[in-house]
Amino acid sequence: MTVITLTIDGRSVATASGATLLEAARAGGSAIPTLCHLEGLSPVAACRLCLVEIDGDSRLQPACVTAAAEGMVVRTTSPRLAELRRTVIELLFTEGNHVCAICVANGHCELQDLAVAVGMDHSRLPYRFPSRSVDLSHPLFGLDHNRCILCTRCVRVCAEVEGAHVWDVGWRGEHCRIISGLDQPWGAVDACTDCGKCVQVCPTGALFHKGDGTEEKEGHPEQLQVLVRARQQGGAP
Amino acid sequence: MSGPGATAVPAQARLCSAAGCRACGSEAIRSHLETSLAERGLAGRLRLRRVGCLGPCGAGPLLALDPGGARQGSVIFGGVTRADADSLVEALAAVRLDSWEPQAAQRFDQLHPFFRLQRRIVLENCGRIDPESIDEAIAAGAYVQLKRAVASSSPEAVIERIRRSGLRGRGGAGYPTGLKWQSVAGRPGPEKVVVCNADEGDPGAFMDRTVLEGDPHRVLEGMAIAAYAVGARLGFIYIRAEYELAIAHLRRAIEQASGRDLLGDVAIELRVGAGAYVCGEETALLHSIEGGRGTPRPRPPYPAEHGLWGRPTLINNVETFANVVPILREGADWFAAIGTPTSAGTKVFSLTGHVRLAGVLEVPMGTPLATVVEQMGGGAPGGVPIKAVQTGGPSGGCVPAKHLDTPVDYESLKELGTIMGSGGMVVLDATTDMVDLAAFFMGFCREESCGKCVPCRAGTVQLHDLLRKHLERRATAADLEQLESLCHMVADTSLCGLGQSAPRPVLSALRHFRGDFLALLQPKASAVP
Amino acid sequence: MSRLNVATVWLAGCSGCHMSFLDLDEWLLEFAELANVVYSPVASDTKVYPEGVDIALVEGGVANRDNLELILKVRARTRILVSFGDCAITANIPGMRNMLGGSEPVLRRAYLELADGSGALPQAPGLVPELLEQVLPVHQVVPVDVYLPGCPPSADRIRACLEPLLHGEWPVMEGAELIRFG
Numbered sequence: 051m052t053v054i055t056l057t058i059d060g061r062s063v064a065t066a067s068g069a070t071l072l073e074a075a076r077a078g079g080s081a082i083p084t085l086c087h088l089e090g091l092s093p094v095a096a097c098r099l100c101l102v103e104i105d106g107d108s109r110l111q112p113a114c115v116t117a118a119a120e121g122m123v124v125r126t127t128s129p130r131l132a133e134l135r136r137t138v139i140e141l142l143f144t145e146g147n148h149v150c151a152i153c154v155a156n157g158h159c160e161l162q163d164l165a166v167a168v169g170m171d172h173s174r175l176p177y178r179f180p181s182r183s184v185d186l187s188h189p190l191f192g193l194d195h196n197r198c199i200l201c202t203r204c205v206r207v208c209a210e211v212e213g214a215h216v217w218d219v220g221w222r223g224e225h226c227r228i229i230s231g232l233d234q235p236w237g238a239v240d241a242c243t244d245c246g247k248c249v250q251v252c253p254t255g256a257l258f259h260k261g262d263g264t265e266e267k268e269g270h271p272e273q274l275q276v277l278v279r280a281r282q283q284g285g286a287p
Numbered sequence: 288m289s290g291p292g293a294t295a296v297p298a299q300a301r302l303c304s305a306a307g308c309r310a311c312g313s314e315a316i317r318s319h320l321e322t323s324l325a326e327r328g329l330a331g332r333l334r335l336r337r338v339g340c341l342g343p344c345g346a347g348p349l350l351a352l353d354p355g356g357a358r359q360g361s362v363i364f365g366g367v368t369r370a371d372a373d374s375l376v377e378a379l380a381a382v383r384l385d386s387w388e389p390q391a392a393q394r395f396d397q398l399h400p401f402f403r404l405q406r407r408i409v410l411e412n413c414g415r416i417d418p419e420s421i422d423e424a425i426a427a428g429a430y431v432q433l434k435r436a437v438a439s440s441s442p443e444a445v446i447e448r449i450r451r452s453g454l455r456g457r458g459g460a461g462y463p464t465g466l467k468w469q470s471v472a473g474r475p476g477p478e479k480v481v482v483c484n485a486d487e488g489d490p491g492a493f494m495d496r497t498v499l500e501g502d503p504h505r506v507l508e509g510m511a512i513a514a515y516a517v518g519a520r521l522g523f524i525y526i527r528a529e530y531e532l533a534i535a536h537l538r539r540a541i542e543q544a545s546g547r548d549l550l551g552d553v554a555i556e557l558r559v560g561a562g563a564y565v566c567g568e569e570t571a572l573l574h575s576i577e578g579g580r581g582t583p584r585p586r587p588p589y590p591a592e593h594g595l596w597g598r599p600t601l602i603n604n605v606e607t608f609a610n611v612v613p614i615l616r617e618g619a620d621w622f623a624a625i626g627t628p629t630s631a632g633t634k635v636f637s638l639t640g641h642v643r644l645a646g647v648l649e650v651p652m653g654t655p656l657a658t659v660v661e662q663m664g665g666g667a668p669g670g671v672p673i674k675a676v677q678t679g680g681p682s683g684g685c686v687p688a689k690h691l692d693t694p695v696d697y698e699s700l701k702e703l704g705t706i707m708g709s710g711g712m713v714v715l716d717a718t719t720d721m722v723d724l725a726a727f728f729m730g731f732c733r734e735e736s737c738g739k740c741v742p743c744r745a746g747t748v749q750l751h752d753l754l755r756k757h758l759e760r761r762a763t764a765a766d767l768e769q770l771e772s773l774c775h776m777v778a779d780t781s782l783c784g785l786g787q788s789a790p791r792p793v794l795s796a797l798r799h800f801r802g803d804f805l806a807l808l809q810p811k812a813s814a815v816p
Numbered sequence: 817m818s819r820l821n822v823a824t825v826w827l828a829g830c831s832g833c834h835m836s837f838l839d840l841d842e843w844l845l846e847f848a849e850l851a852n853v854v855y856s857p858v859a860s861d862t863k864v865y866p867e868g869v870d871i872a873l874v875e876g877g878v879a880n881r882d883n884l885e886l887i888l889k890v891r892a893r894t895r896i897l898v899s900f901g902d903c904a905i906t907a908n909i910p911g912m913r914n915m916l917g918g919s920e921p922v923l924r925r926a927y928l929e930l931a932d933g934s935g936a937l938p939q940a941p942g943l944v945p946e947l948l949e950q951v952l953p954v955h956q957v958v959p960v961d962v963y964l965p966g967c968p969p970s971a972d973r974i975r976a977c978l979e980p981l982l983h984g985e986w987p988v989m990e991g992a993e994l995i996r997f998g
C-alpha cells in the first residue's frame with residue numbers, strides 16, 4: 051500500500067493511495083457534511099454538500115468521489131462553502147414538505163441536523179409546498195414522499211446490498227420520486243424481501259416503520275456498515 | 288475519361304428534402320413536378336433530384352436549378368409553390384429554362400452573401416447528393432479516406448494528423464479532438480468504443496440534423512476512421528427520437544455501407560434517445576445507451592478511461608466526425624490554415640430568430656458575428672435593430688449588438704460570457720425582453736433537469752420562479768440579488784454541464800442588459816402574492 | 817437602562833410558543849423588571865397594536881387577512897421583529913394546507929367533505945377573516961430581524977434569544993440547542 055500526503059485545512063494528512071478526499075479529510079479530523087453518501091454504498095455525488103476547494107482547480111469537487119492525490123491542498127470549510135452548503139439545505143427543505151414537529155424522525159434526522167450544522171435558522175428561499183403522496187401499502191413500512199430528499203440511499207442499498215432492486219427513481223427534475231417496482235404500490239412489489247434496510251439507511255423520516263410515532267424513528271446506517279464489512283471479510287480467503 | 292459533352296448533361300433541379308423544407312411542403316411539390324414532367328414527356332430533359340439541406344431553410348421549400356450543358360451558375364429558389372412548379376415545366380417545354388422566373392418564389396444567385404460568404408467543408412456534399420444513395424456519396428468521394436487510412440497510415444499517424452489540424456470538438460466545449468483520440472488510443476484493452484453524439488437538443492440548433500439528413504455517409508466514415516485510429520470495433524450513434532428523417536437516412540446509410548463492407552472492422556449501431564436533453568451530456572448519454580436512466584455521473588473517470596460498459600470510449604459530436612474526412616483528404620495544414628490560430632476550420636451554424644434569412648450555414652472560424660447575422664442573414668426583418676445574438680442555447684449567453692464585430696471562435700465568445708456551443712445562433716431584435724428570454728431558457732433547464740443533483744433539480748425551479756416573479760413585476764431588489772447569487776450557486780455546485788451552465792443565459796442577460804431586469808422591479812417589498 | 821416595550825403576537829399557530837413563553841416561570845419576574853408588555857394575547861388586554869414597540873415575538877404563519885393586516889402593522893410599529901417558532905419561520909403545521917393548492921379546497925375539505933351533510937362554506941364578510949391562498953412564513957411577508965425556531969422553542973431557548981435583546985445585544989442563534997427545527 052502506498053501512502054500519500056496531502057494538506058487538508060492546513061493540516062498534513064497521510065492516507066492510503068486510492069482513498070477519497072472524504073476519507074482522508076475525516077481521518078484527518080475535518081468534518082465534511084454529507085447526505086447522499088453512506089459508507090458501504092456506491093457514491094453518487096448528488097447532494098453536493100461535500101464539495102471542497104482544491105488549490106489549482108477552478109471548480110469545487112465532491113470529496114466523496116474525488117481521489118486524494120499527493121501534494122493536494124484542500125479546504126473543506128470557507129465562507130463560500132458555508133454559503134453554498136446552506137443553500138443546498140435550503141433547497142432541500144423548500145422543495146419538499148419537511149414538517150419536523152410532526153415527523154417520525156424528529157430529533158434523529160440527518161437533514162434536520164444538517165440544517166443546524168449549516169446555520170439555517172430560516173430558509174431564504176420560498177417554500178414550494180408540493181403535493182406529494184404517502185405509500186402505506188407495505189404491511190411493515192411506509193414511505194412518505196413529502197419527506198424524501200432523493201438521496202437514493204434506499205435505491206442503492208436495495209440494489210447493491212440486498213440485491214432486490216425494489217427501488218428506483220422515476221420521472222425527472224422536480225417531478226422525480228422514488229418508485230417501487232414498476233411504479234407500483236410498495237406492498238404490491240414481490241421483489242421486496244421486507245428486510246427493512248431501506249428504512250435503516252433513510253436519512254429522514256421518508257421511510258419508516260409503521261409503528262413509529264413522532265420522534266420514534268431512528269435510522270441505523272451503522273448496521274449496514276457492519277454487514278458490508280462482514281461480507282468483505284467473509285469473502286476474503 | 289471524357290469531358291462532359293455540351294448536350295450530355297441535362298439541366299437538373301435539386302429539391303431540398305431535409306426536415307425544414309419538408310415541413311413547408313417540399314415533398315408535395317417534388318411529386319407534383321415529377322408527375323408533370325412525366326406527363327409532358329420531359330423527364331429526360333430535367334433531372335429531378337432529392338438532396339439534403341440547401342441552406343436558407345426559412346425560405347423553403349427550396350429548389351436549386353442547375354442549367355445543364357456547359358453553362359455554369361446554379362440558382363436557388365425559395366418559397367417555391369405548385370404554380371411555380373407548373374411554370375417551370377412550361378419553361379422547360381418551351382426551351383427557355385434559362386429565363387424562367389417563378390412568380391412566387393424568391394431567387395437567390397450564388398453571389399448572395401448567404402452563399403458567397405460560406406466556406407462549406409462539413410456541408411460540402413449537403414444539397415449536392417442524394418443522402419439516400421450510397422452511389423452518389425461514393426461518387427462524391429465517400430469512404431476513400433477510410434480505405435486510404437487503413438491501407439497506408441498507422442493509427443498513430445491518423446491521430447497525429449487530426450491533432451495537427453487543430454480540430455476542436457464541435458459539440459460546444461471545444462476540447463482538442465486529436466488529444467481526445469490520443470487518450471482513448473492510449474488506453475489498454477481491445478474492446479474500445481466510438482460514440483457519435485447526435486443528441487442535438489438546444490432550442491434553435493439544427494446543424495447536426497442537417498449534416499445527418501444531408502450526408503450521413505460523411506459521419507459514418509469519420510466514425511470509422513476514428514475507430515481505426517483509437518482501436519475500436521464498435522460504434523454507436525446516439526440520436527434523439529425527434530430526428531426521424533436523420534434516423535431513417537442513417538439507418539439506410541449504415542445498411543448500405545456495411546452491406547458493401549465499406550466500414551472496415553467497425554460495426555456501427557444506432558441508439559435512439561427518448562427525448563431527454565441531458566442525454567447530450569456524455570456520461571448521461573452513455574448511461575442511456577447502456578439501458579439505464581439518462582443521468583450524468585461525476586467525471587473523472589472520463590469516458591476515455593471508463594466509458595460504455597466500462598470500456599475506453601471516444602465520444603465526439605456529429606460535426607466533429609464530419610470534419611475528419613476533409614482533414615485527411617486535404618491535409619492537416621490545409622485545415623489549420625482555415626479559421627483562427629486557436630479555432631481551426633469552419634463552424635456550421637443554424638441561424639434563427641429575428642433574421643430575414645434563417646437557415647444553416649458554414650463559415651470559417653473567426654468570421655465576425657455581424658457578417659453572419661447582418662450580411663448573410665440580412666439582419667432583422669422590418670429593419671428593426673438587432674439587440675443581441677444568443678449563442679449556445681440554454682447553456683450559452685448573448686452577444687449584445689455593440690459586440691457584433693466579435694469573431695466567432697471559442698475564446699472570443701467565452702470572453703463575452705457566452706459560449707460557441709454547438710452552433711445555434713438566435714437573433715434577437717430590439718423588441719426582445721431579455722428577462723423573458725432568460726426565463727424561457729431557465730424553464731427549459733427546469734424541465735430538462737434529470738433530478739439527480741440538488742442544485743440543478745431544485746435550484747432551476749427556484750430560479751425559474753424568481754424570473755417569473757420579475758416578469759410579473761412582483762420582484763424587489765432583494766429578489767434580484769437572490770437571483771444573481773442563486774445563479775452562481777447553481778453554476779458552482781451542479782454535477783454536470785446542464786446545471787453548471789443553466790444560469791448562464793441569466794448571468795449573461797444581467798451582464799449586458801441589466802436594465803431589462805431593473806425596469807421590472809417593484810420599489811418596495813411586496814406584501815402577499 | 818429604561819424598560820423596553822415588548823409585544824407578543826399570535827398569528828396562525830397553536831399558541832404553543834406562547835405556552836412555552838409562560839414556561840419561563842420565575843425568569844418572567846426578571847423579564848417583567850426589564851420590559852413593559854405592551855401587547856400580548858397572554859399578558860395584556862390591549863386590543864390595538866401600539867406604536868413604539870421595541871421587541872415583538874411573532875408566533876404563527878400568515879394565514880388570513882387579519883394576520884396580514886396585523887403583521888404589516890407590527891412591522892411598521894416595531895424595532896426588532898422576532899419570528900417566534902416554526903410556524904412563523906416555515907409555516908409549519910398551518911402551512912400543510914398549502915399542499916392542497918389554495919384556500920378553496922381547504923374550506924371545501926373542512927366544511928363540506930368532512931361535515932355531516934349539513935355543511936356550508938362559511939361566508940361572513942368582515943366578520944370571518946378571509947383565508948389567504950397560502951399560509952406564509954412571516955419573513956416572506958415582512959422583513960424579520962431574529963429567527964427563533966422550535967415547535968415550540970423551549971423556555972430556555974426563548975430566554976437565550978430574548979435576554980440579550982433586552983440588554984441591547986443581538987443573540988447568537990446557532991447550534992442544536994438554539995436553532996433546531998421541530
